[in-house]
Amino acid sequence: RKEVEQDPGPFNVPEGATVAFNCTYSNSASQSFFWYRQDCRKEPKLLMSVYSSGNEDGRFTAQLNRASQYISLLIRDSKLSDSATYLCVALWGYSSASKIIFGSGTRLSIRP
Amino acid sequence: GAGVSQSPRYKVAKRGQDVALRCDPISGHVSLFWYQQALGQGPEFLTYFQNEAQLDKSGLPSDRFFAERPEGSVSTLKIQRTQQEDSAVYLCASSPGAAGDSYEQYFGPGTRLTVT
Numbered sequence: 719r720k721e722v723e724q725d726p727g728p729f730n731v732p733e734g735a736t737v738a739f740n741c742t743y744s745n746s747a748s749q750s751f752f753w754y755r756q757d758c759r760k761e762p763k764l765l766m767s768v769y770s771s772g773n774e775d776g777r778f779t780a781q782l783n784r785a786s787q788y789i790s791l792l793i794r795d796s797k798l799s800d801s802a803t804y805l806c807v808a809l810w811g812y813s814s815a816s817k818i819i820f821g822s823g824t825r826l827s828i829r830p
Numbered sequence: 831g832a833g834v835s836q837s838p839r840y841k842v843a844k845r846g847q848d849v850a851l852r853c854d855p856i857s858g859h860v861s862l863f864w865y866q867q868a869l870g871q872g873p874e875f876l877t878y879f880q881n882e883a884q885l886d887k888s889g890l891p892s893d894r895f896f897a898e899r900p901e902g903s904v905s906t907l908k909i910q911r912t913q914q915e916d917s918a919v920y921l922c923a924s925s926p927g928a929a930g931d932s933y934e935q936y937f938g939p940g941t942r943l944t945v946t
Contacts, residue, residue, distance in 0.1 A: 726870075750932040761921060761937035762873065805872050809932060816930030817886075818863070820872035
């Protein structure tokens with residue numbers, strides 16, 4: 719079992735729809751989580767950190783469920799420009815002795 | 831300001847050749863990471879430097895892979911005797927703090943290595 723697992727998709731949704739995807743992690747000691755966005759043939763860029771209480775940034779909402787060991791990303795009122803691969807990242811350990819694990823990514827395609 | 835840069839952007843190597851991939855992190859960033867990304871996969875961790883110290887090299891797939899960051903800034907990932915399975919995009923990322931301090935990682939554009 720991979721340490722961080724994501725549904726690869728693709729999710730194909732119409733513009734304006736709401737879409738959500740989850741990411742599960744196996745290490746219960748994971749303490750920090752992130753969503754990165756990666757456009758085709760480009761480098762990953764941070765979309766948002768995920769806080770324990772959940773957090774929102776415009777149309778994007780991230781949630782953490784420690785009991786079930788998953789994080790989620792919700793995108794409301796999706797735009798064509800949201801089409802990308804979304805990478806889930808889990809980090810455990812502290813300071814210099816830590817592990818950073820990326821999921822394989824969920825592909826999202828927004829259609830007009 | 832300048833972001834993370836990598837060179838070359840594309841490299842074609844014949845099987846058995848040695849290659850060297852360079853990463854220029856953001857100035858002043860303490861942490862530097864190397865990742866390998868195969869098509870359709872997420873980045874796989876290779877190695878991590880905090881300043882000039884290589885603190886984690888657990889992700890290097892074999893002893894043909896070697897990385898250094900001698901002065902705590904520029905880093906080089908070297909692959910000896912390349913094999914076809916080494917074909918991938920090699921991403922470098924830097925971060926202002928230590929790995930576990932939850933700072934954002936800033937990625938370079940990657941080097942696409944093709945081994946023929």
